[in-house]
Amino acid sequence: MATGSSSGYTPLLLRIDAGGWVLLLVLIAAGIGVPYANQMLPQESPWHVPTWLVALLGKYLCFALLALSVDLVWGFCGILSLGHGAFFALGGYAMGMHLMRQIGDRGVYGNPDLPDFMVFLNWDSLPWYWYGFDQFWFAMLMVMLVPGMLAFVFGWFAFRSRVTGVYLSIITQAMTYALLLAFFRNDMGFGGNNGLTDFKDILGFSLQADATRCALFAASAVALGVGYLLCRFIVTSKAGRVLVAVRDAESRTRFLGYRVEHYKLFVFTVSAVLAGIAGALYVPQVGIINPGEFSPANSIEIVVWVAVGGRGTLYGAALGGVLVNYGKTYFTAAMPELWLFLLGGLFIAVTLLLPRGIVGTLQLWGGVLRRRFSSGDRKRGSHGAVAPAPAGGGE
Amino acid sequence: MTTSTRDKLSTSILYVNAVTVSFDGFKALNDLSFTIDPGEMRAVIGPNGAGKTTMMDVVTGKTRPTSGDILFNGRVDLTRLDEASIARLGIGRKFQRPTVFENHTVLDNLELALAGSRTVKHSLFARLSGEARDRLDELLTIIALTDRRHQRAGALSHGEKQWLEIGMLLAQDPDLLFLDEPAAGMTDAETEQTAELLKGIAGRHSIVVVEHDMAFVRSLGVRVTVLHEGAVLAEGSMDAVQQNPRVIDVYLGR
Numbered sequence: 085m086a087t088g089s090s091s092g093y094t095p096l097l098l099r100i101d102a103g104g105w106v107l108l109l110v111l112i113a114a115g116i117g118v119p120y121a122n123q124m125l126p127q128e129s130p131w132h133v134p135t136w137l138v139a140l141l142g143k144y145l146c147f148a149l150l151a152l153s154v155d156l157v158w159g160f161c162g163i164l165s166l167g168h169g170a171f172f173a174l175g176g177y178a179m180g181m182h183l184m185r186q187i188g189d190r191g192v193y194g195n196p197d198l199p200d201f202m203v204f205l206n207w208d209s210l211p212w213y214w215y216g217f218d219q220f221w222f223a224m225l226m227v228m229l230v231p232g233m234l235a236f237v238f239g240w241f242a243f244r245s246r247v248t249g250v251y252l253s254i255i256t257q258a259m260t261y262a263l264l265l266a267f268f269r270n271d272m273g274f275g276g277n278n279g280l281t282d283f284k285d286i287l288g289f290s291l292q293a294d295a296t297r298c299a300l301f302a303a304s305a306v307a308l309g310v311g312y313l314l315c316r317f318i319v320t321s322k323a324g325r326v327l328v329a330v331r332d333a334e335s336r337t338r339f340l341g342y343r344v345e346h347y348k349l350f351v352f353t354v355s356a357v358l359a360g361i362a363g364a365l366y367v368p369q370v371g372i373i374n375p376g377e378f379s380p381a382n383s384i385e386i387v388v389w390v391a392v393g394g395r396g397t398l399y400g401a402a403l404g405g406v407l408v409n410y411g412k413t414y415f416t417a418a419m420p421e422l423w424l425f426l427l428g429g430l431f432i433a434v435t436l437l438l439p440r441g442i443v444g445t446l447q448l449w450g451g452v453l454r455r456r457f458s459s460g461d462r463k464r465g466s467h468g469a470v471a472p473a474p475a476g477g478g479e
Numbered sequence: 480m481t482t483s484t485r486d487k488l489s490t491s492i493l494y495v496n497a498v499t500v501s502f503d504g505f506k507a508l509n510d511l512s513f514t515i516d517p518g519e520m521r522a523v524i525g526p527n528g529a530g531k532t533t534m535m536d537v538v539t540g541k542t543r544p545t546s547g548d549i550l551f552n553g554r555v556d557l558t559r560l561d562e563a564s565i566a567r568l569g570i571g572r573k574f575q576r577p578t579v580f581e582n583h584t585v586l587d588n589l590e591l592a593l594a595g596s597r598t599v600k601h602s603l604f605a606r607l608s609g610e611a612r613d614r615l616d617e618l619l620t621i622i623a624l625t626d627r628r629h630q631r632a633g634a635l636s637h638g639e640k641q642w643l644e645i646g647m648l649l650a651q652d653p654d655l656l657f658l659d660e661p662a663a664g665m666t667d668a669e670t671e672q673t674a675e676l677l678k679g680i681a682g683r684h685s686i687v688v689v690e691h692d693m694a695f696v697r698s699l700g701v702r703v704t705v706l707h708e709g710a711v712l713a714e715g716s717m718d719a720v721q722q723n724p725r726v727i728d729v730y731l732g733r
């Protein structure tokens with residue numbers, strides 16, 4: 085492996101750190117193994133994975149991708165977005181609109197063009213912004229384009245006028261809250277507070293079928309893996325080092341001649357697209373998308389996942405997304421009234437006791453051990469891996 | 480405009496004319512005028528709060544002047560540009576508090592500063608050319624950090640950070656350099672080394688150095704501008720300035 089992070093061009097595969105390899109291998113193993121265990125192993129087998137579990141794991145993978153997208157902006161560029169739930173929800177709605185159109189005349193009212201809720205509202209034709217969503221390719225394009233465009237426009241104004249820190253976090257919360265209110269309204273044409281649901285099939289395959297669930301799970305694993313590679317490509321490039329420079333000393337970066345707002349806009353938009361894809365994969369697996377996904381608390385929760393897993397490590401964020409949501413599944417079943425307190429307590433505990441998150445702390449211990457037992461070779465981490473910044477930072 | 484100011488305009492690399500910066504009525508710069516010649520090194524001294532840092536802020540685009548003109552190379556109006564554009568024109572700046580990218584290695588700090596395209600697209604796919612590598616080695620030698628090249632910049636001593644930041648400025652290859660208290664917090668030996676370093680790079684760049692350390696300023700042996708209450712109080716050789724009764728008043732009067 086190349087020494088130091090400044091050495092010329094390194095192929096992407098050599099830029100993946102140990103944790104990243106573990107993540108990719110787990111994803112490959114799960115992407116093949118889970119569908120296999122569901123489809124091929126008999127129900128009596130101890131290794132059989134029931135379909136409900138496939139769907140649940142698929143949901144965790146979507147959350148992991150969402151956490152990854154937040155880590156890209158927060159961990160590496162210091163943009164603490166508290167509105168990423170909005171990009172996730174928009175991707176989800178774009179997918180939901182496609183699935184609604186796929187229902188066709190199988191709805192309660194049997195209208196071939198209009199989703200049930202529109203018939204119920206006495207609408208006589210499809211609103212223009214629903215055009216095209218019957219086409220899968222168009223819907224997939226919108227899954228990326230809508231969150232991406234929103235992030236671009238939002239970021240354009242915010243970053244150009246140099247809104248940073250707490251103020252930026254607050255306006256991202258305002259953004260997702262405004263969308264929450266808008267999507268609650270029936271006359272917006274997105275199903276009001278019921279959202280979009282009762283989906284039947286995707287690409288002609290029934291969403292109730294086990295095989296479809298397995299395919300969606302595998303697709304989520306692939307999306308997370310590709311998303312991880314994309315993020316890793318960005319953060320290990322020179323652009324990634326500029327992002328960290330912006331995070332740690334924004335004005336220094338400006339005085340070196342970098343257009344800080346361009347870098348922020350780039351990474352914020354890429355991140356929003358990833359969040360949108362996560363939302364699009366989430367919706368067919370849970371079978372519903374409603375305005376609740378825009379709630380400001382959701383976006384804050386994502387940040388907790390990243391903090392727990394380890395900010396600025398990418399794979400740590402993915403791990404945090406899975407772990408915290410596993411905890412949520414467990415505790416909301418065991419003691420539902422306690423979950424929010426647990427989440428809050430978890431965040432405080434992590435901030436105070438493990439400021440680098442699980443992965444960051446393990447890395448730290450690993451580093452100490454290595455230094456104690458090895459000949460004191462200096463090489464730390466691999467290509468461009470940069471320690472997460474403590475909270476605050478920058479001028 | 481008189482002939483002499485027009486001459487000044489066309490021959491100087493930096494032309495600052497009647498610049499005022501007021502913060503809620505308080506004038507941090509008050510009708511400040513001075514010029515810097517190409518290749519010149521200039522020292523700027525003045526008591527705390529004289530407006531030295533504000534003068535740099537206003538030239539490098541951090542602060543907009545309330546009134547006045549600032550021209551670079553006799554043509555470019557700096558008051559209309561932002562920090563990044565001004566930096567790209569070839570004006571570098573070292574902050575009063577040394578500011579380097581603490582989580583990056585020394586080498587990465589220099590690489591980020593190295594002159595070249597600054598666009599997102601370029602830096603996503605950028606690779607380091609052999610030429611750039613040689614230049615980085617050269618810079619590391621100049622700032623005497625060759626054997627710490629792979630260390631995290633955050634682990635450097637205060638003085639080393641100052642040098643690294645100077646090295647980053649040189650990597651930008653600017654025509655005009657602003658150094659805000661480059662010797663602050665340094666040992667005597669380090670201060671001396673810094674003076675040597677600056678003398679070594681003078682001539683190829685125009686340099687404006689702000690410093691409180693009089694011994695350091697004297698050792699530079701260059702023309703000195705004294706700022707006081709946002710305006711030029713005196714200008715000339717170190718000796719002439721130190722004998723100036725108004726300067727003595729300002730320094731002893733506090």
Ligand SMILES: Nc1ncnc2c1ncn2[C@@H]1O[C@H](COP(=O)(O)OP(=O)(O)OP(=O)(O)O)[C@@H](O)[C@H]1O
Pocket residue numbers: 502506507525526527528529530531532533534575
């Ligand atoms: N953003 C600001 N808002 C209000 N006042 C300011 C601002 N920046 C500077 N000042 C004031 O302007 C004056 C000049 O400040 P400046 O930092 O330029 O002084 P200086 O000569 O660099 O001093 P020092 O030697 O202490 O660094 C000071 O009185 C300072 O308080």
Ligand SMILES: [Mg+2]
Pocket residue numbers: 531532533575659
């Ligand atoms: Mg100052």
